[in-house]
Amino acid sequence: MLSEETVANLAMQFESLPERLGGHIFLSLISLVIGILVSIPLGIWASRHPRLEHTALTVASVIQTIPSLALLAAMVFAWGTIGWVPALIALILYSVLPILRNTITGLQGVDAACIEAARGVGMTERQMLWWVQLPLAAPTILAGVRTASVWVVGLATIAQPVGATSLGNYIFVGLQTSNSLALLFGCIFSALLALLLDGLLRGLETAARLRSPRRAMSVAAGLALVAVSPVLLNLLHRGPAGMAVAGSPDGDAQQDTQPIIVGGKAFTEQYILSQMIKQQLESAGLQVKLRDGLGSTILFEAMTRGEVDVYVDYTGTVWSTLMHRDEVVSAPEMLVETATYLKQEHGIISFGPVGFDNSYAFAMPRKQAEQAGIVSLEDLIPIASELTAGTDVEFFARPEWQRVRELYGVGFWQEGDYGRNVDVRRRRQRQAGRGRRLRHRRPHRRQRSTGPKRPPRRPTALRRHPPSLGPRRP
Amino acid sequence: MITIDGVSKTWDGGRTFAVRDVSLHVERGQVLALLGGSGCGKSTTIKMINRLIEPTDGRILVDGQDVTSVDAVQLRRRIGYVFQGIGLFPHMTVGENVAVVPRLLGWEQDRYRDKIGRLLNMVHLPAEQYAARYPGQLSGGQRQRVGFARALAADPKVMLLDEPFGALDPVTRDSLQSEFKSLQKTLGLTAVIVTHDMAEAMLLADVIAVMNEGRVLRVGTPVDLVRDPGDEYVATLLATPRRHGELLRDIERQADEGGQDHAV
Numbered sequence: 084m085l086s087e088e089t090v091a092n093l094a095m096q097f098e099s100l101p102e103r104l105g106g107h108i109f110l111s112l113i114s115l116v117i118g119i120l121v122s123i124p125l126g127i128w129a130s131r132h133p134r135l136e137h138t139a140l141t142v143a144s145v146i147q148t149i150p151s152l153a154l155l156a157a158m159v160f161a162w163g164t165i166g167w168v169p170a171l172i173a174l175i176l177y178s179v180l181p182i183l184r185n186t187i188t189g190l191q192g193v194d195a196a197c198i199e200a201a202r203g204v205g206m207t208e209r210q211m212l213w214w215v216q217l218p219l220a221a222p223t224i225l226a227g228v229r230t231a232s233v234w235v236v237g238l239a240t241i242a243q244p245v246g247a248t249s250l251g252n253y254i255f256v257g258l259q260t261s262n263s264l265a266l267l268f269g270c271i272f273s274a275l276l277a278l279l280l281d282g283l284l285r286g287l288e289t290a291a292r293l294r295s296p297r298r299a300m301s302v303a304a305g306l307a308l309v310a311v312s313p314v315l316l317n318l319l320h321r322g323p324a325g326m327a328v329a330g331s332p333d334g335d336a337q338q339d340t341q342p343i344i345v346g347g348k349a350f351t352e353q354y355i356l357s358q359m360i361k362q363q364l365e366s367a368g369l370q371v372k373l374r375d376g377l378g379s380t381i382l383f384e385a386m387t388r389g390e391v392d393v394y395v396d397y398t399g400t401v402w403s404t405l406m407h408r409d410e411v412v413s414a415p416e417m418l419v420e421t422a423t424y425l426k427q428e429h430g431i432i433s434f435g436p437v438g439f440d441n442s443y444a445f446a447m448p449r450k451q452a453e454q455a456g457i458v459s460l461e462d463l464i465p466i467a468s469e470l471t472a473g474t475d476v477e478f479f480a481r482p483e484w485q486r487v488r489e490l491y492g493v494g495f496w497q498e499g500d501y502g503r504n505v506d507v508r509r510r511r512q513r514q515a516g517r518g519r520r521l522r523h524r525r526p527h528r529r530q531r532s533t534g535p536k537r538p539p540r541r542p543t544a545l546r547r548h549p550p551s552l553g554p555r556r557p
Numbered sequence: 558m559i560t561i562d563g564v565s566k567t568w569d570g571g572r573t574f575a576v577r578d579v580s581l582h583v584e585r586g587q588v589l590a591l592l593g594g595s596g597c598g599k600s601t602t603i604k605m606i607n608r609l610i611e612p613t614d615g616r617i618l619v620d621g622q623d624v625t626s627v628d629a630v631q632l633r634r635r636i637g638y639v640f641q642g643i644g645l646f647p648h649m650t651v652g653e654n655v656a657v658v659p660r661l662l663g664w665e666q667d668r669y670r671d672k673i674g675r676l677l678n679m680v681h682l683p684a685e686q687y688a689a690r691y692p693g694q695l696s697g698g699q700r701q702r703v704g705f706a707r708a709l710a711a712d713p714k715v716m717l718l719d720e721p722f723g724a725l726d727p728v729t730r731d732s733l734q735s736e737f738k739s740l741q742k743t744l745g746l747t748a749v750i751v752t753h754d755m756a757e758a759m760l761l762a763d764v765i766a767v768m769n770e771g772r773v774l775r776v777g778t779p780v781d782l783v784r785d786p787g788d789e790y791v792a793t794l795l796a797t798p799r800r801h802g803e804l805l806r807d808i809e810r811q812a813d814e815g816g817q818d819h820a821v
């Protein structure tokens with residue numbers, strides 16, 4: 084039997100399915116369609132110009148080698164916006180290579196005798212293309228489209244950090260909050276979607292080969308059904324009253340006011356904080372839209388552009404990554420300086436501390452610390468080279484760590500960055516032979532860790548200022 | 558009907574010539590064979606007639622009209638073209654393949670549907686049985702028949718055949734050659750045929766032009782050629798069928814005498 088908790092969790096996951104599936108289908112289908120519209124004409128053109136063919140294929144291959152997350156982030160900066168636009172463009176770029184390559188291969192693979200015959204019976208170049216070359220290359224081109232469809236559906240899952248809603252939200256949130264049900268949800272539905280699309284395209288291939296309009300029609304109907312499935316799901320879920328599709332205003336009453344957009348970064352406390360802000364604002368009668376799971380820099384950029392209205396950031400982060408400062412100052416001083424900087428440089432107002440401190444600290448299991456007699460960072464130096472240190476993804480790149488290294492000359496045997504929710508304890512058991520391990524962020528053990536003075540990361544709620552200038556201001 | 562006047566073709570700006578200063582004439586209703594070994598320029602010459610290859614020099618007249626003065630695409634639709642690769646479109650049925658030129662010319666469907674049926678019957682592929690098949694379901698000889706039907710579909714007055722029987726087995730080749738000959742006579746076609754086979758040229762052509770290294774060595778009727786080869790190369794080409802014929806005659810004579818001599 085399923086526990087009550089699991090049932091509630093399941094219900095919660097189903098609740099967000101229409102929006103996320105809808106976003107995913109929107110991203111995949113539109114990028115695939117645009118990818119086809121770009122790549123096939125480009126492929127036709129390239130197949131006739133050997134030099135262009137080489138260039139086009141090289142460019143497409145280079146794009147393919149860019150790590151997908153990096154490409155997504157690059158699109159955010161290139162297009163100056165977050166949300167579905169950069170995600171869509173990145174997906175289109177990814178879909179180009181397989182379709183382009185197969186179009187060129189398909190066209191060049193057409194039997195030379197057919198080409199000679201086509202020319203010999205008096206076809207124009209255009210007629211040759213439409214009557215002979217494209218029909219004969221169609222199976223190869225469609226195979227490329229199928230490859231692209233699988234890639235695109237897979238890649239759409241990682242569009243969440245740039246603010247596009249997709250089934251990837253399940254995966255990112257699931258990973259960050261240790262919700263394996265959410266994780267599973269994301270994986271299963273994106274796999275099903277990929278299989279379904281691939282199956283439908285295979286049907287189209289068969290229809291083309293057998294030249295059966297009836298088959299083609301049923302495939303088209305299937306594709307249409309996939310396209311509208313989120314709306315159907317929504318109907319099933321909420322009844323006809325809940326027709327509103329993802330993201331659109333719920334009723335007439337709210338159409339004149341735009342929702343306040345609450346942003347959040349991609350780690351546990353940020354998911355909680357953004358939810359808290361959302362609930363607070365909603366209980367005050369405001370309409371709120373949540374955009375959580377965003378990359379740190381991307382989120383700040385989004386706020387400066389007015390695409391996000393409020394989120395929680397950290398004085399230490401602003402100090403080091405935005406202001407590029409590395410000197411050590413007291414917490415109140417830093418708060419004042421960062422607030423001044425944000426207001427003067429970016430027109431963003433800081434609401435002040437939210438009431439808790441989020442600092443980095445060195446931590447290790449008490450038993451091991453006692454055995455080795457470690458009470459301070461100095462004690463750690465001689466044995467650090469035997470220890471493995473685990474941190475979040477950015478710590479080793481942060482100035483705080485550089486400073487610790489400079490001051491203490493401490494270096495670990497292995498320095499690995501893990502997601503914030505990777506179960507470090509399990510790794511420790513596996514590596515029991517080495518015995519000791521430092522863990523980060525265990526606030527209740529702070530008294531055991533002694534570190535250099537470092538800029539504390541003090542959360543500050545940010546609000547764009549002056550609000551009347553913000554484009555999304557209600 | 559077809560006049561080739563001082564035509565040359567070079568691919569490298571004049572250092573070497575694929576075809577050099579060729580002049581030929583074909584009367585209406587006649588068949589001209591371009592005969593020679595591979596690389597002699599016979600295929601290049603025939604392709605210049607329907608402008609699949611543009612000549613470097615000289616001019617070609619079809620039905621009194623300089624081919625360069627008309628649109629190449631329109632020109633090709635008026636000239637039936639058959640070649641060794643056949644080049645049937647594998648994604649089209651036999652019927653659709655034959656209907657390609659009429660469709661390109663914008664004929665009404667009613668006008669060409671009957672025509673296609675008649676053409677297929679003429680090449681011994683009954684339409685009701687074959688029209689809906691795909692080229693992949695036919696034998697080599699049947700495919701070449703479809704190729705002929707396709708070339709004839711728009712009632713061309715001129716046919717160009719580039720080694721049309723090259724890929725066929727001897728029996729099929731023989732029957733297709735006779736079929737072509739009778740079709741050509743019935744329809745009064747003017748044709749140019751490229752071949753490397755002297756026997757084929759003698760069987761089909763009214764006039765034979767022997768080519769070597771891009772030049773025409775000798776032009777004449779089969780009778781002229783046999784009577785006076787006039788050139789060593791022509792004589793060599795004639796030697797093979799002659800030897801075959803003599804060999805066959807010898808064997809027949811022996812058979813008539815009882816065939817005892819060779820019994821073991």
